[in-house]
Amino acid sequence: MSSLTTGKQPVAPAPRTAAEPAARFRDLLTAEWVKLWTLRSTYWVLGLGIVAMIGIAANDARNDMVALSHPNPIPAGLPKALLQKKSGPYDALGPAFVLPAYQIFAIITGSVGAIAVFSEYSTGLVRTTFSAVPDRRATTAAKVTVMTAAMLAVGAVTSTASFYIVQAIVHSHHVDIPITAPGAERAVCASTLFAPVCALSGMAIAALLRHSAASVLTSMAVLLVLPEFFTGDRYEWVKSTGNAMPWVAWTRLVDNPAAPHDWGKWPETIQESWTVYGLWFLVSAITAVVVVHRRDV
Amino acid sequence: MIEARELTKRYGATTAVNSLSFTVKPGRVTGFLGPNGAGKTTTLRMILGLNTPTSGTVTVDGVPFRTRPRGLRHVGALLDAADVHPGRTARAHLSALAYTNRIAQSRVAEVLEEVGLSGVARRRVGGFSLGMKQRLGIATALLGDPPVLLFDEPLNGLDPEGVLWVRGLFRRLADEGRTVLVSSHMMSEMEHTADDLVVIGRGELIAAEPLGAFAARGSGLRVVVRCPDLRGLMAMLAAEGASATPGDDGACTVTGLSAVRVGELAFEHRFLLHELTPQASSLEAAFMELTADSVEYVTRESK
16 A cells, blocks of 8 residues: 555656766857847947048048148148148158047947947946856956957058048149058057957956946046056156056057157167057956956846 | 855855755755845855855865866856856847857757747847746757756846746756756745755755655644634643734634644643644745844834
C-alpha cells in the first residue's frame, strides 16, 4: 500500500539549463551597435552635426573667395576679419578645418560619448544591461569600441568631405591644393581622430559623474574651456599643460605648413600632438572601463 | 537555488541590509516581503551583483552571479519596469539583450508573444503604460529561459487580468522546477502566490519559512464568543489572564486563550455561550504584527 502512495509525491523536475554557448566579445559589439543605431537621436545629432560642419567649411571658403575677388577696399557688408586672410599665401586648408566648426564638433562628439554612458544610468537601463552581462568590463569595452568605430566614420566623413568641398570652391581662384600637399592628409587624419578622442573623453567623464547635465557641461569644459586657461608664453608649465589638451593638439595638427601659424614659445611638436591624442584616448577608455566595473549601479 | 549568507550592505552610517541569511529553493514560489525601505531591492541587487555587499556572500546555483560572463541563461530579473531606454522599441530593447547572450533573435518574438506585447513590439517604450513596461520586464526575465527568476514588485501597475496572468506564470515557472523569488510590500499579493516566505524588516531577517508556518505565527489564537451575559464573561476571562474586546454586534473577541479553554471556563463558571468560533490569524495580520517594529516610514495616523 505504501509503495503505491510514494509514487504520487510531487517531484519538481530539475531545472533545465540549456547548454550555454561560449561568451564572445563579438556579441557585445553587435548589441552595442544595435543599441546605438536604434535610437533616433543618434541619427539626428550625428546627421545634423555632419551637415553643419560641412556647411560651415563651405561657407568659409566661399567668403574667402568673395574677399579674393574684391581687392581693397573691402565692399560694405563683408566682415572685417576677411582682411587678415589676404596677407601671405592663401591657406586652402584653413576653411576646411576652421576653429569654431571644430569647437562645435567637440561639443557634439563629446556629448554623444557622454550620452551613451549616462543615458544607461539615468534611465536605469544599466541594471538591465549588467544583469544580462555581469562582465561589466567587457560591456564597457564593447561600448567604447563601437563608439570609436562610429566616431571614426563620422570624423572621416566630416573631414574628408570638408576638405574636398573647400578645394572645389577655392578652385575658382586656382588656390586649391591636392590631398598630397604637405599637411593636408595629416589635417584630415587629425580631424577624423579628433571625433573618437572627444567622444571617449565624454564617456569617461559621464562614467565618473553619471549625471546628464553635469556630464555634458564638464565634457565641454574639459575639451574646450580648460585649454583656454593654459595659454601664453610666460610659464613653460602652463604652456605644456595646454599642449597636453586634445584641442591644442588638433589645432597644431591641422596647421598648414605652407601658411604656418605662430605658435610662440614652447611649441608642441607634431609627434607630441599625436601622443596627446593617443594618451587621451587610452586614459579615457581605461577610466570608463575601470570606474563602471567598480561602482555599484 | 539562491543562498544568502550573512549578507550586509552599509551606505555610510546607514545599514540597508544587516547580516541576512536565507535560502530560496527551486520548484517553489518564494515571496520576499518587507515594508517599504526594508532592504528588499538592495538585497535583489546584491543577488545580481549590481551592488557589492559590504560583507557576506550570496550565490545563485552555487556561484556568485557577478563571476559569470553572461547572465540571461542563469538568472532572469525584473528589478524595475522603468529600467529601459524610453527611446527604443520593445523589440530593439530585447534584440540587443538577446545578442549579448547569444540568444537566437527568434526568441524575442516568442517572449513578446508570451507577455502579450506582440502588437506593440515596434512601438517605443517611452509611450508604454506601467503595466506594459512590467510585461516588457517580464519578457526580459524570460528571454534566456533561466532556472532562477527574480521579480521586484511585479504586480505594480498591472490590471486584474494581468495580476492573474502573472500569478499563473509564477506557478508555472515554479512547477517547471525553477527558483522564483518575488518581492512585495503587500502581504495580500503573496497570499495566493507564494509557497515560501522570506520576510525582512529594516534590513534584518524576520522569518524564512513556508507560508503556512508564517501564518500560524501571528498572535494567533483569536476566538469570537457570543454570550447573553457578555460583561460577566469578559470579567471572568480577564481574571483568567485573557484579553477580551467587545465587538459592536454583541460578540467579543478573545485573545490569549484557545477556543477549547474558553469553552471549559465558560462551562465551569456556568456561562451560556451562543457562539464560540476560533479565528485563524490572517497572513496580513501576522505580517503587520511581525513587521510593526521595523516599519521605516511610519505615517502620523499609525504612530
